[in-house]
Amino acid sequence: MKPGVLAERNAFLLSERGPSRPQRQIVAKAASNANRIDQLPQLVKGWIADDAPLLVTCALGDDAPAAEPLVREIASARDGRETVLIVCENRAHPCYERLANDGRLTVCHAVVDRVCIAPKTARLPDRRRQVLVHAVWEWVVEQAPSQPEVLRQLESGGVLVVDDIAPFRERKLLVVNGLHQILALKCRLLGIEHLALGARHAEVLAVAEPFLDAIEAAHRARWPDFAHDVTYGPERVRVFGDMPDTTERILGDHLVRANLTSLLDRLDARVFAGARTASEHGFDVAVFADVVDLLIAIVGDGDLYYEPPELPAAVDDRTVVERFGALLRGWTTPRQSEQFVERFAEALAVTAA
Incomplete structure (x- = not known):
């Protein structure tokens, strides 16, 4: 039976x-x-x-x-x-x-x-x-x-x-979930609500494709005996282009001015964990710096925030800035980190109530 x-x-x-x-x-x-x-x-x-x-x-x-x-x-x-x-x-x-x-x-x-x-x-x-x-x-x-x-x-x-499930989990978190976050953020900045359109947009792909290349290289270095599949990432881009998904569904509960910590937590686990792996194995991390630039641009535009029906508990900007700084540990130089944090704090100040 x-x-x-x-x-x-x-x-x-x-x-x-x-x-x-x-x-x-x-x-x-x-x-x-x-x-x-x-x-x-x-x-x-x-x-x-x-x-x-x-x-x-x-x-x-x-x-x-x-x-x-x-x-x-x-x-x-x-x-x-x-x-x-x-x-x-x-x-x-x-x-x-x-x-x-x-x-x-x-x-x-x-x-x-x-x-x-x-x-x-x-x-x-x-x-x-x-x-x-x-x-x-x-x-x-x-x-x-x-x-x-x-x-x-x-x-x-x-x-x-x-x-051992570890290499599969890391690949899925970074390639599927991380890519999802990056596509949604870039679409939000460009005013594209439907992810299927964004997954075919040249400016979106200009961020997504280098990210996938960096993640693939870092994953190979960390897990040399893993059966790597070069089609895994590009196939997921195509999948996102097939589905009637929206940026609001992905970001609506997290890109919230009152409390950005859940968004930062997601990006830490799904994007910048890959930056730390890439840096650890000596790879260029410029593509992850581009994601930071993207995040700062969004944070500084008050029109891009969502207002979900149930607002999360408010968190003061100082705590948010500290959480942002934690994203940068392990893959940026002290000077780079200082500059990013300064720009992020300035962007938050622009949209302060």
Whole structure:
């Protein structure tokens, strides 16, 4: 019997019709935001009670701790039968380590690259949603010492199971997520709302393509034994050009004058981590300096900020400037860093209330 698959919110089908055709996501009947087993659909309760291996996937971000009691209850109910939790997170919450140490289930970390967008009109009850998912995808899972049966079955469906997920995670964060941020920032500066148009725009590509080249070179130097794919980055540019995505969806909750820290945190993890790797291996980091110039230009233009329905807690400009300075550590000279910080502070001052 095949293992049951419990999807936290939704499941998706990948199109077999060609890499340039996005396909609407299919919401699984078993999708649930339950807090206890007795609130789960009957189908899922049957999976939990069955002797077959059970696979649970999580992509909850900062909400992960709220699901921890349910996962523990499931692990207890399984009573030693194979139960695997696959963590599909860019940044795993510490609660997953607690679950791994519990000993009643196997926790595997994964890298999932499914380029998708969620139209505002596609919201469903219970916070579920329908999204468009591109047919170009990647799902990599780190093997567990116990080599669970469910991972062997996932491999048969095209999932890559590896001993070390680190090089895959770094590539995905920098090439997919980092590229996404850079495309959106440049589009915002140029007044391009639809990312599909920006991904074909000469001025946008003039920033994106050198960034991809720099990331590829640094990644090769850091992971010389990794099976590098020169088409990985350019293919993602094409994917972004296929999807009806917007700069507002990417930046709307982060490019906010009251609090820029979430934007800076994202850029640090998804762009400037690559700058530090490039610098460490002796590569030119001029392209990352260009991204800093882009960021400063945007910060200094009050018309480019968003006003989301729920404003984040305000952070004073001194804290924002300090956070910006942290982005520059490890890849700029002290003099360069000082000049960048001075320009960033001046740009903030221009848009101060």
